[in-house]
Amino acid sequence: MTTLFISDLHLDESRPEITHLFLAFLREEARSAEALYILGDLFEAWLGDDDRSPLTDAVRQALRALVTAGVPVSFLRGNRDFLVGTDFAAETGVTLLPDPCVMVLYGEPTLVMHGDLLCTDDLAYQAFRKQVRDPAWQETFLAQPLPARQAFAAQARAASQQRQAGLIAANTLEAITDVNAAAVEDTMQRFGVTRLIHGHTHRPAIHALTAGGHRAHRVVLGDWYEQGSVLRVSSDGYALTAL
Template structure:
């Protein structure tokens, strides 16, 4: 049996083919897994559990079928869908996990998370993250009418694109990628030898030496042009694309 990890699907009504690909993945593979973990940015935007998107409704039904088949489904918030709440999680049959969290994968404690907390060189984004994760800010936002929240989400997407264009690459390196010192400190803080995350859209398996100990950092890919799935089966780790 296999435990599956995905992140950064960025599903939205404007990209129905990708939603269909994910639903097919749920039906054809996730139904047979030991567990499914979604490490954030399942949706391009989420304005509250009354979000009216067709993608949100279809994905909730698809995940519920997986959960009803006896496969545990767990979700961690990303930087796009941090407002997914308990109501939607209940509809989808998924358990909300803190970010980060340590899970036992076939005897190996593994740190999992969306990954945006590791990008500490991007000070502007980290300030935005602190603001939007504040319970008081979230309560105030969710109290607004649906149309106002949808308008905010559109503006936030445009601001995000502009920010990425401005800071993406420069003389000091790419601040949208993880900060190596933060990765090392995170490994040391949690005392694990393996980390799995998304967010950066740079799929890879990195071998590291932290404090004289061999560690592995696995980065999940996005679902813009294809699907990206990590399969963990005992000691075997396979990161591959779905066509």
Template sequence: MTTLFISDLHLDAERPAVTELFGAFMQGEARRADALYILGDLFEAWVGDDDPSETGAYVAARIREVADAGVPVFFIRGNRDFLLGDTFARRAGIRILPDPAVVMLYGKPAILMHGDLLCTGDTAYQAFRAQTRNTAWQAQFLSQPLAARLAFAAQARAASAAHQGGMKQDNQASFETLTDVTPSAVEATLAQFGIDTLIHGHTHRPALHDLTLGDRACRRIVLGDWYEQGSVLRVEPSGMALEKLL
């Protein structure tokens, strides 16, 4: 009995080895799981469900095989694939969850998030996030030709890389703080839901953090990214383990 969690795969045609690793994972242990949760940034970029990319088709097919094998697959949108919609969900056989979402794991509740909402110190990003999650903005963006949307996504990635590169150069310590979660946001989320376990990705800092909130012992689990190798959280009735896929 195992439930699997992955996040921040950033699958892209330019990194075929990672896409192949994802395929092997889906054709292997994912098919034997009780459930699979993908907590955002499955793709490096997603500009609409009408994107005919081979990577998108391959990923959808591998997920559908898992779903057809009887394993429920759940997805939370990330900051790179927040435009992933119902058409892709039906194609892949996934259920899209809100961010945050509360699920039961072997009788115990857990909060699931992509994780970007917890990075409140990066005010520029939070402003961009608020804009791009607006339904009117999304409708206007999706009405543009596919080529224009792909160009926008490329420009946005370049601007993000430049922004982060500038922060690193100016002040490495400040960069680390701004791109990680804000402790007060974590505490507020745990307090809001009254739940002791929080699982998220986004920051690319895989770890299991134990913390105390009042008289409650809580745990925050951060999933790893798939840039250099795979990363998976395995949760069983007896406990959990965050491990690499080589």
């Protein structure tokens, strides 16, 4: 049996081919998996469980079908869909995980994260993250009418794009938006693990490192902008491949 990990699909109406690829993945390969873990940014944006569309309804139905077929699905919120809530979980049958979360994977303690917490050099983003992850802020935001939430999201997206353009012009985007090596080692040592799986950075790779004086590995999941990316883990090892 194999456990599957994916992240950063950024499902959006503007890229229907990726939605079709994901729905086929749920119908086909995922049906024979031991479990599926989605480590954030399944959606390009999520403004509350009441924000429905044909795309999100199709995803809801496909996830429910997979869970009903006997495959447990766990969901860890990302920086784009941190407002996924209990209504979505109840409707789909997925289990919402905290970020970070330690699981025992075929006998090995493994830390799973979305990955944005590791990007500690991006001070502006970390300040924004702290604000929008505050329960009081979320309660106030979700109490607003959906059009107001949509307007806020559009404004935040425009500001983010402008900031990225500035980082590109200054040739600092790659360094600031990647993980901080010391933060990775400190986090793995704090949780007592030698294997970390995360997404967010869109830089798929398997990195060897040292954490707490022990040999360790950091697996970075790929995004689904142009193709799928899946980590398959079994008792025999793991492989990160494109679909």
